[in-house]
Amino acid sequence: MEFRVAGFRDMGQVSDVADRVFRSARPGHMADEFPHLYDGQNARHWWIAEEAGHIVSIVGAMVWTAVLGGAPVVVASVGSVATDADFRRHGISTRLLLLAESCLRDEGVRLLLISGDGPLYLRFGARPVGWVEWYALPKTFVAGGSFEIKAIDPVVDAVEVARLYRSRGTRFLRPLPLLQGLLRAQSFTAVSQGVKVAFCAYERGRAVSYASVNHRPGLGRRPSQLAEWAGDPNGVLYGLTHLSDWPESGMTVPVLPEDQGLRGALSSLEPARQTPFPWLAKVVDGVGLGRDLEAVWAESTGDPPQIKAQSVDRYRVTRGVDAWELDAAALTQMVFGYDVPERPASMNDVWPSPAPWPAGLHFI
Ligand SMILES: CC(C)(COP(=O)(O)OP(=O)(O)OC[C@H]1O[C@@H](n2cnc3c(N)ncnc32)[C@H](O)[C@@H]1OP(=O)(O)O)[C@@H](O)C(=O)NCCC(=O)NCCS
Secondary structure: OEEEEOOHHHHHHHHHHHHHHHOOOOOOOHHHHOOOOOOHHHHHHEEEEEEOOEEEEEEEEEEEEEEEOOEEEEEEEEEEEEEOHHHOOOOHHHHHHHHHHHHHHHOOOOEEEEOOOOHHHHHHOOEEOOOEEEEEEOOOOOOOOOOEEEEOOOOOOHHHHHHHHOOOOOEEOOOHHHHHHHHHOOOOOOOOOOEEEEEEEEEOOEEEEEEEEEEOOOOOOOOEEEEEEEEOHHHHHHHHHOOOOOOOOOEEEEEOOOOHHHHHHOOOOOOOEEEOOOOEEEEOOHHHHHHHHHHHHHHHOOOOOEEEEEEOOEEEEEEOOEEEEEEHHHHHHHHHOOOOOOOOHHHOOOOOOOOOOOOOOOOO
16 A cells, blocks of 8 residues: 555545545535545645555645644644545554645644544544533524625625734735635535625615624524624624524534634623634644744743754743653644633633634645
């Protein structure tokens, strides 16, 4: 069996493996649903295992810059991890993940954001991060203020959406064409089977917030969910409660620790549950991550931590007289965990939020 980075010409077979594993029981093609991830131009961010000329296992990634607490950090969203049924439980995915990690580290990636939470990833050293309060929004909820709600036009509104989006301290850097691609995939039209909805809220003719929703009324079982938003939280809540086809299974609104405004706007409700993000993360270059964060620390603390590598995947973190020796999994929790023993309370002031949204790693 050969383990290697994919090339442009492998992408047809890569899509076939993904469809065999992820779309055997439902219609559609993975490559259509995630066009940027499966684009031939992104072939170098796929790792494949090949047996007698046939690809039998794949790991895919999108590499981009996230702004974490104000600092640009190169991250990789990792997903479409799949092995053909006949080849499972031979350690193939584990080997591909390690190969992907080493290539991505060489490319300057500091952090992997991994779609999934299985034992495969935990053994690999990925860990739950972040903290989300999940609110069940009643249709009768009355948001403060009154707004005009309009479907987002991907071309006309993209600049306004980008302006609102930039107000978030933690976000992915999204060139305008990429944002337009995202918006095009989120029509505000007829909702049948789990589509995305995107809207802007206007006050006195000016866009004050936007939101996109994973909207699944047709599926009936799972509630719709606020996917991403920025701007005035009241405009977001107003838009959600005015969706024309309110889902029977309800609407879930995730709130992150830094979303003080949204939490305040929802203060008449209690969160239904609190969890880490529904995906995992792994720091793959702790020293590089520390360097990226230096500029932010310079503005926020006179006593920044230092991260030194002791060997691959082993780090020594010091701050003042305190010192910690950690592997990559524990470092990931120290930096991006919330309310976990690996993160001493004294570090809460220096580590950023791991991602802007609890769900969706922007594979599109
Ligand atoms: C999840 C998936 C990608 C794993 O692929 P794989 O190539 O079998 O992965 P590995 O062999 O490295 O590890 C799988 C298991 O086999 C075990 N294993 C590895 N080598 C083994 C060996 N020689 N003998 C017996 N078991 C072995 C591993 O310990 C692991 O155990 P786990 O059940 O605790 O996770 C594959 O099962 C799959 O495609 N599933 C459907 C799609 C999916 O769920 N993808 C993940 C999306 S989040």
